[in-house]
Amino acid sequence: MSQRLNFDFSQRPLVPYAHDYAHGDAESWHHHDCAQLIHTLSGVVKVETRQGSWIVPPSRGVWLPAGTGHALHIVGAVAARTLFVDPLARADLPASCQVVQISPLLRELIVSALALPDAYASGSRAERIYELILDEIRVMDVLPFGLPWPESERLRALCQQIHQRPGESWTLARAASELCVAERTLARHFNRETGLQFSDWVRRARLSVALARLAQGETVLTVALELGYDSPSAFSAMFRRVLGVTPANYFPAAEKRGLR
Template identity: 65%
Template sequence: MTTTSTFSFTHRPLVPFAHDYAHGDSEPWHQHDCAQLLHSLSGVVRVDTASGCWVVPPGRGVWLPAGTPHSLRITGHVAARTLFIDPLARADLPATCQIVQISPLLRELILASLTLPESYLSGSRDERVYELILDEIRTLPALPFHLPEPQSEPLRGLCDRVRQNAGEGWSIGQAASVLGMSERTLNRHFQHQTGLSFREWVRRARLLEALDRLAQGQPVLRVALELGYGSHSAFTAMFRRVMGISPSDYFKND
């Protein structure tokens, strides 16, 4: 069952909200009648939607258009700072779910918005803060932390097996053998249904699993080996290539 939350935007275009979650917390399936930008200051948030899984690392955010059914799962201590946004506040707000980079400016604007009054004068600083937040949201760069879910049952079953055994090699030949089809046919269906090659989907699934485990405080070497990387350095190189920073530094101060 999916519940719907309703917000009033009589006096302002967005409603800021701060909430801290403990490790293991979750929220069941629900939706909002407004758009939502959930920004995580610390910890990792997993957001499930009908189109797949979205993982929000610390310092990033997830954009959810109005009316998107979703559930949340929390790993680590999560300090969430959320904006509930009137979908009519801007004509060109993002139309699809996406993990986004939160700039230092937007982060500070979100924190500042938590202290603003609900009503304000036209042309005031408070109004300019709200309007600048909306301007920043329109230019948020999307990040590859989405794990799309295929539509067909055979491919969904294969993806479940990969997630449950992320440390295996999972070559395209092995996956094709599991489904009893050729490698070319598997890749064609996978690309069509997810927008990713099977190899890229596996790589992304491992990264998202790594983020979840690292947020729990598991050692980098253990995560690397259990997810099929041959060494600490190989895993760190992959992590740095995608995240721009080593895993130990990334979670040092989350």
């Protein structure tokens, strides 16, 4: 049973909150009546929900709709800046869990909101900042860092094996053989339950492990080989396609964007 937390939105549409975590910290299962945007300035946050897991790299964020039960696991020193959002503030707030890109504008607005008063006058600077934050939330780009879990027990057990041993060769043929089903059948059911192709799910699982290990200071070479890549360059190419920079530069680049 998750703990239920409530916030007062009688005077403003969202409540900003700053909190820093140490490596290894965790928050047990809980939920809020409001929506939540967790923005990380450093470190990596792993968010567990009943529907899947969501890896939040530095400078990104995760959106959790109101009522979503979740638990947090912290990797590295995490500086988190969170918005608790009234679910009635806008009619078109995101309706599903998703890892999102935090634009430079939204990042600065979140920082500014931390210094705003609880109550404000109509037409004031505070009102405009709050309303602009809500505008920016509606247009956040979704990033491919979510690992949706299938509903059936057999497919969930398969995904747990992959997540626990991501460095092994997880082909569709191998998975189908282990489940004693045809490859085409497995591919169809897997896509229907997760929304992803099997190979894409495996790639995301490996990326989630890589982000956690790199955040702890492991070398690119070690991470690449343990995740089953033939060379660090092959791993770096995949990493760059997803994140826009090489793994060697990603965490230093994230730190240079500054902690608030």
